[in-house]
Amino acid sequence: MDDYEQWFERLERVPTLSQWVGDLRSQHRHWFSEDVRSDLVKWKNTLSQLPEVKDLGFSVDEGLLKFAPHEFVTEEALKAFHPWRKGPFQIGEHYVNTEWRSDWKWERVAENVNLKGKRILDIGCGNGYYLWRMLDAGAEWALGIDPYLPYVMQFKCMQHFAGRDDRAEILPIGVEALPRDAKSFDVVFSMGVLYHQKSPLEHLAHCRDLTEKGGEVILDTIVLPPHFSEVTDCLVPEGRYAKMKNVNFLPSVEMLKSWLRKLRFTSVEILDYSKTTLEEQRATDWMVFESLPDFLDPEDIDKTLEGYPAPWRVVLKVTV
Numbered sequence: 545m546d547d548y549e550q551w552f553e554r555l556e557r558v559p560t561l562s563q564w565v566g567d568l569r570s571q572h573r574h575w576f577s578e579d580v581r582s583d584l585v586k587w588k589n590t591l592s593q594l595p596e597v598k599d600l601g602f603s604v605d606e607g608l609l610k611f612a613p614h615e616f617v618t619e620e621a622l623k624a625f626h627p628w629r630k631g632p633f634q635i636g637e638h639y640v641n642t643e644w645r646s647d648w649k650w651e652r653v654a655e656n657v658n659l660k661g662k663r664i665l666d667i668g669c670g671n672g673y674y675l676w677r678m679l680d681a682g683a684e685w686a687l688g689i690d691p692y693l694p695y696v697m698q699f700k701c702m703q704h705f706a707g708r709d710d711r712a713e714i715l716p717i718g719v720e721a722l723p724r725d726a727k728s729f730d731v732v733f734s735m736g737v738l739y740h741q742k743s744p745l746e747h748l749a750h751c752r753d754l755t756e757k758g759g760e761v762i763l764d765t766i767v768l769p770p771h772f773s774e775v776t777d778c779l780v781p782e783g784r785y786a787k788m789k790n791v792n793f794l795p796s797v798e799m800l801k802s803w804l805r806k807l808r809f810t811s812v813e814i815l816d817y818s819k820t821t822l823e824e825q826r827a828t829d830w831m832v833f834e835s836l837p838d839f840l841d842p843e844d845i846d847k848t849l850e851g852y853p854a855p856w857r858v859v860l861k862v863t864v
Contacts, residue, residue: 547708548572548713548715550710551687551710551713551715552565552568552569552572554685554710555568555687558663558728560723560726560727560728561723561726561728563723564723564726568715568717568721571717571721572715572716575691575716575717576716581693583693584693587693587694587697590624590625590697591697591700591701591704593621593624594617594621594701594704594705595614595616595617595621597612597614597704597705597707599612599613599614600612600705600706600707601706601707602676602702602705602706603680604676604677604680605634606647607632607647607648607650607651608632608633608634608639608647609631609632609633609634609673609676609677609702610633610634611633611634611635611636611702611705611706612705612706613636613637614635614636614705615636615637616636617635617636617638617705619638622635622638622640622701623829623830625694625697625698625701626694626830626831626832627643627694627830627831627832627833628640628641628642628643628671628698628828628830628831629642629643629644629670629671629695629831630642630643630644630646630670630671630672630673630674631644631646631647631671631673631830632645632646632647633673633702635701635702635705636705640830641828641829641830642673642828642830642831643825643826643827643828643830643831643835644824644825645823645824645825646673646674648824649735649764649824649859650673650674650677652815652816652859653762653815653859654677654681656813656815656861657731657760657762657861659678659681659682659683659731660681660682660683661682661683661684662682662683662684662730662731663683663684663685663728663729663730663731664678664683664685664686664687664729664730664731664732664733665686665687665688665689665728665729665731665732665733665754666678666686666687666688666689666733666735667689667719667722667732667733667734667737667751668689668690668719668734668735668736668737669688669689669690669695669714669733670688670690670692670695671695671696671698671699671702672688672695672698672699672702672712672714674686674688674733674735675688675699675712675713675714676702676706676712678712679709679711679712683711684711685710685711685712686711686712687712687713687714687715688712688713688714688715689714689715689716689717689718689719689721689722690714690716691716691717691718693716695714696714696716699714719737719747719750722750722754723754724750724753725753726753726754727753727754727755727756727757728754728756729754729755729756729759730755730756730759730760731755731759731760731761731762732751732754732755732759732760732761732762733761733762734747734751734761734762734763734764734765735762735763735764735765735859736764736765737765738763738765738793739765739766739791739792739793739794740790740791740792741792741793742792744792744793744795744803745803745806745807748761748763748803748804748807749807751763752807752808752809752864755864756864757864758863758864759863759864760861760862760863760864761809761861761862761864762859762860762861763858763859763860763861763862764857764858764859764860765800765857765858766791766794766855766856766857767794767795767796767797767800767817767856767857767858768794768795768796768797768853768856769819769846769853769854769856772796772853773796773797773798776796777795777796777798777799778793778794778795778796778799779793779794779795779852779853780792780793780794781794781850781852783850784850785848785850785852786836786839786840786848786849786850786852786854786855787834787838787839787848787849788839794852794853797814797817797858800858800860801860804860804862809862809863809864810863810864811862811863812860812861812862813860813861813862814858814859814860815859815860815861816857816858816859817856817857817858817859818856818857819854819855819856819857820836820854820855820856820857822836822837822845836855840854
């Protein structure tokens, strides 16, 4: 857990981030303290049970993120990192069938965004599936942030099999810990984050202010379906939405675009606008908790259990 120093040094070399790194080091020490994280010892032990690997590396095969094969890694050892939400992965002989077909979402982005030589920030990155895809697409480096410990440990598991690649890392912090007005990244990703924010405009402004002038923000979020947009511009769920208690706003696509124009983004391009399907998000042996089929009305899958419209998502590329 003490292998972050090279990343702190890298961030210190970015003038607009250098003053932030001292505070980041303090947060890191606090976050990885066994006194603060009672489950940290368990996760360290889980990582220590992985077999030694000699042939390190990763590759991408039609969206499947494959790590160097190892005959001694067991399914039990990998499932100890449950729940596996983003993927899929192939680790040794084991196909990690994750809750989300994140490769499908990535394809909607990759054909429209040039990442070659870019410095990238991925907010709410989960287990880092997209970080590896960014490297494969030629990024100079890709930094993810996510405060949820199991996801960080899944990334550490993948690093174990790929070898430590100093071009990608996850910092265990939330978006609120990021500096304001840093203008430091060529591309900022915010996928599946906006609807959890209490102030969507503040989050969008934060993404803008982390991005260099002329850079891009890639935004993926739940929005209203086309037919519902005729009823309202923005839905504020009363209580839960699809069993989630922290969904605050579901705008129409046009309302979302108006927010972005208000925040002075110079261009807005829709890369995808579609309903989330039961094939793209579902429970598996690698994520056994409830998933999308459990969140929808069994009599009408175009509605959530609460009677709201079922999730549609939009992927936008916006220029700063």
